[in-house]
Amino acid sequence: MRVGIARERLEGERRVAATPETVRQLIGLGLEVVVEQGAGEASGHSDASYAEAGAQPAVDLDLASIDVLAHVRPLDPVTVGRLRRGAITVGLASPASELATVRALAEAGVTAFALELVPRISRAQSMDALTSQALIAGYRCVLEAAMRLPRLFPLSMTAAGTIPPARVLVLGAGVAGLQAIATAKRLGARVSANDVRAASADEVRSMGGTFVSLDLDAADASGGYARELGADRAELQRRLLAPHVAEADVLITTAAIPGRRAPRLVTTDMVTAMRPGSVVVDLAAESGGNVEGAIPGADVRVPVHGGAVTLVGMKDAASSMPSDASRLYAKNVANLIELMTVDGELLPDFDDEVVAGAALTHAGMVRHEPTAEALAEASGPRAVYMPPPASAPPETSATSAQPPASGTEGGA
Structure with missing residues (x-):
């Protein structure tokens, strides 16, 4: 044949x-x-x-x-x-x-x-193939963020002063999210993450990240994925995530539900609460976006007091490597x-x-x-x-x- x-x-x-x-x-x-x-x-x-x-x-x-x-x-x-x-x-x-x-x-x-x-x-x-390509995509997300963030990822102690580590928040701890956590940790960032699946806390910790607990019930679906949340539950999740997003220098979102539009985890109001110069990378931009306003293959400057936040809509992430x-x-x-x-x-x-x-x-x-x-x-x-x-x-x-x-x- x-x-x-x-x-x-x-x-x-x-x-x-x-x-x-x-x-x-x-x-x-x-x-x-x-x-x-x-x-x-x-x-x-x-x-x-x-x-x-x-x-x-x-x-x-x-x-x-x-x-x-x-x-x-x-x-x-x-x-x-x-x-x-x-x-x-x-x-x-x-x-x-x-x-x-x-x-x-x-x-x-x-x-x-x-x-x-x-x-x-x-x-x-x-x-x-979903797993193998997500591995590549999660790694790439961190590189994209590091290239745009106007500061270093690692802690640096010098004679001229101490540079604190960048704070990276990852939403979604599937294969892509876990790879993003591991990569950001290797670059020296302080990494935290959240996922609605029951097993995600241990997985995040195994990669060196700190799990952000929102005290919400787990939402597991078949095949290791998360199930889609109802409107009220999704809104509560966003409210609980908002202060963690505001504190992050880098936000990376990797959440996807197979065959459906990506869940909306982050609103524009949440992005505008971040510090000037912060970077948001949305890996799910091609399937509707976890972040409001994300455009696949484009950088969007979101105005905030004193500057702007860069919103990166990923496209062809695995293909970029x-x-x-x-x-x-x-x-x-x-x-x-x-x-x-x-x-x-x-x-x-x-x-x-x-x-x-x-x-x-x-x-x-x-x-x-x-x-x-x-x-x-x-x-x-x-x-x-x-x-x-x-x-x-x-x-x-x-x-x-x-x-x-x-x-x-x-x-x-």
Whole structure:
């Protein structure tokens, strides 16, 4: 079977779905690998390095001749239309926001595996792209803040006087938030954090941070995520967070609920209570923003008494560090493909909970029920998902109740 590695065409996307290392892994499974010219250039992998690893070069990837397409960003309906019926795709799909593509995949008879849907179980950790990319994004957030803050992060004691450490507050202690805590600590900042999930306090402390307790009930959801808060509870949370936000030199927000708009944790009034020169970095800006007024890919100067606060809306955070982001992402892709490969053929076993959980479409159906329901709501009776009868064999059953994910992993 032929695995195609596409060159990403979305502006700003610099990652690639395979590296020379994972090309060797795939070839070792008995698969042929075709890499589109320039696919790895932005992440530091030359066409020659892929050829040395055993990949076949292609000036333009002929999608009709590919059995498996590995990609980073969600496909578009036009690209789906170029795939042959029965083809397999592996990559990020953002099903909640890309319903037109999901419908196109189902109608084209494509078996699509969405890395966002990989179950959050120990056996699937090596295939969990949300976690691997959140690790990169959390690190990047701290660097963005440090470059904009007009003071040092660490405590410095000099003959000319003592410089106190910067105070960093992280909201959301998922993978991205924990990485932000660890990075800020390594830079010498005094770090505190908050998350509504029950386990988050111990996780924050394990990274060297101080947990900010708001004396609110925990709000855990399935898959290690936080559940969406009601309006009254969310307002109370903001009021309790306000004094902690005002005291911070740097505020980093990483909270996301898969498949839904990012929760609003910080209002403009809360930002304007911060000191002049403070920096706010919103990792969830692309999915609606944790901070009021955040614009993806832009810095916004929020006027405060005596100056301004810089509000940074992150965009393509993982892609901004394409070498290591691609290293991890490509391994996620290759490990999922390896799980499904038998004697050089991709033969998805839908009795396997990882395979079944990651399956978005197969055999003309949308197998991920929440996405199918969203399609039905958006499109009326033309929905392509149909629950199997109770007597159906496992391979035709609906899969994972895990919610669709399209943003950065983290706790609310």
